[in-house]
Amino acid sequence: MNEEAGYRILVVEDHPVNQLITAQLLQKRGHSVSLADNGRLGLESWRRSEHDLILMDIMMPEMDGLEATLRIRAEEAARGEARIPIVALTANALPEDKERCLAAGMDGYIAKPFKPERLFGEIERVMGKQTGGGPSAPATPVTGVKPDAQVFDRVDALARIGGDEELLDTLIGMFVDDAPRYLSELDAALDSADWPRLARGAHDLKGVLATFSAWRALDVAKALEQAGKAGRGAAAAELLSPLRRELDKFLSEVAR
Numbered sequence: 001m002n003e004e005a006g007y008r009i010l011v012v013e014d015h016p017v018n019q020l021i022t023a024q025l026l027q028k029r030g031h032s033v034s035l036a037d038n039g040r041l042g043l044e045s046w047r048r049s050e051h052d053l054i055l056m057d058i059m060m061p062e063m064d065g066l067e068a069t070l071r072i073r074a075e076e077a078a079r080g081e082a083r084i085p086i087v088a089l090t091a092n093a094l095p096e097d098k099e100r101c102l103a104a105g106m107d108g109y110i111a112k113p114f115k116p117e118r119l120f121g122e123i124e125r126v127m128g129k130q131t132g133g134g135p136s137a138p139a140t141p142v143t144g145v146k147p148d149a150q151v152f153d154r155v156d157a158l159a160r161i162g163g164d165e166e167l168l169d170t171l172i173g174m175f176v177d178d179a180p181r182y183l184s185e186l187d188a189a190l191d192s193a194d195w196p197r198l199a200r201g202a203h204d205l206k207g208v209l210a211t212f213s214a215w216r217a218l219d220v221a222k223a224l225e226q227a228g229k230a231g232r233g234a235a236a237a238e239l240l241s242p243l244r245r246e247l248d249k250f251l252s253e254v255a256r
Contacts, residue, residue, distance in 0.1 A: 006030035007052040012042030039068030058090040073105035113210040153213035199228030217246035
């Protein structure tokens with residue numbers, strides 16, 4: 001790797017908004033970026049191309065990030081190869097989530113949504129550019145939203161993507177187009193009592209809302225994800241209407 005040219009980074013992430021944000025931030029720092037939409041494709045990309053680092057989402061279709069990491073580590077060990085650094089990117093920010101990532105063979109952990117300095121700091125740490133013991137702690141997760149929480153904190157959202165106004169407007173446009181699909185997926189999961197599907201749909205929506213610092217809608221999406229994980233159908237059904245209301249408020253705010 002030519003350090004002046006930056007690292008060759010494989011980003012394994014299934015959501016297009018998160019892909020775009022991460023790729024733009026990395027490329028502006030001089031890194032080259034390859035994208036893979038899930039763990040299976042990430043594994044294939046790692047096998048056929050040279051990379052210096054992998055940024056790995058956890059919850060993805062077809063193959064999640066934990067399984068992909070376990071397979072990479074097994075193949076490295078079987079061939080006697082050096083370990084490629086792998087950093088987890090996840091919207092789950094509990095201590096046990098971090099431990100699961102490290103136990104699977106990951107070298108670092110970044111909780112989404114993250115700000116540029118957090119991303120670059122963890123990259124440099126796992127690449128050996130910083131001293132210090134062990135992976136840095138995950139970012140503090142977003143907790144319960146206060147009644148006066150903002151529908152859309154544009155200043156905070158801009159800070160998350162390096163102050164790029166044009167990129168933020170592009171991402172908002174993508175979400176405006178995708179919002180009906182998110183709600184349709186949640187409705188379908190609820191109608192079929194498919195709780196894992198409901199939890200995953202709410203998780204995906206939660207991640208995007210966190211990127212936009214849409215705190216009120218994010219709080220409802222988070223509660224919906226937990227209801228899906230617990231199989232609490234009645235609670236999930238009660239949360240869909242508040243989620244729609246908060247999403248409508250957010251969409252109205254960004255349309256101004």
